[in-house]
């Protein structure tokens with residue numbers, strides 16, 4: 363029997379992650395879901411320039427082994443990029459905020475998307491980029507991202523450009539992240555991706571643990587609260603999560619210590 367370790371964060375004040383009793387987690391009874399950028403990898407100006415420390419990749423491999431494969435990445439990036447950054451791991455992954463998903467058995471599922479509407483949006487945003495140096499447009503399957511990290515003062519102009527581009531396309535959804543705005547064709551969210559994983563082996567029947575750093579992770583924090591889930595917010599900002607890690611670095615070392623504890627106790 364697992365003690366109830368999750369708590370309601372009604373007041374919006376998460377507990378420090380150090381207060382989470384790791385001994386209450388059992389490797390064969392927990393399903394670990396992790397965001398990528400800002401959670402495993404430090405945020406970088408250029409999204410292509412991020413790296414995950416070797417020790418963290420090893421911790422993920424150890425956790426994958428000892429949990430019987432119940433470790434998945436849930437990210438805004440395409441699956442192929444995560445495979446590259448986490449090489450040689452080949453974890454279950456939900457990519458593009460749940461538009462594409464690779465299950466633990468390797469099978470791929472994807473949500474149908476309106477590529478024509480996305481093309482229109484891309485044209486509009488590329489014109490905006492051409493007028494504003496430092497703006498970066500990223501094309502993904504099922505989504506377009508506008509990065510303004512190098513021009514933070516253009517936040518409101520970027521939002522206006524995105525709203526103009528999306529106006530009239532009912533199937534498109536806007537997600538505001540950290541210095542990035544994503545336009546997604548299709549309704550999947552990270553919460554949907556978690557729910558889909560939790561219906562499949564080896565995740566099903568386990569207690570979900572989800573860690574993320576961005577506003578796009580909040581719906582998943584809320585979704586798992588009903589399943590006695592353990593939600594962990596990385597870094598500052600208002601959150602529905604029950605626990606908070608101060609930084610990406612401190613969360614990575616917590617993951618490492620979780621792997622060590624699981625190995626000692628089993």
Ligand SMILES: [Mg+2]
Nearest residue numbers: 397399400576
């Ligand atoms: Mg993130």
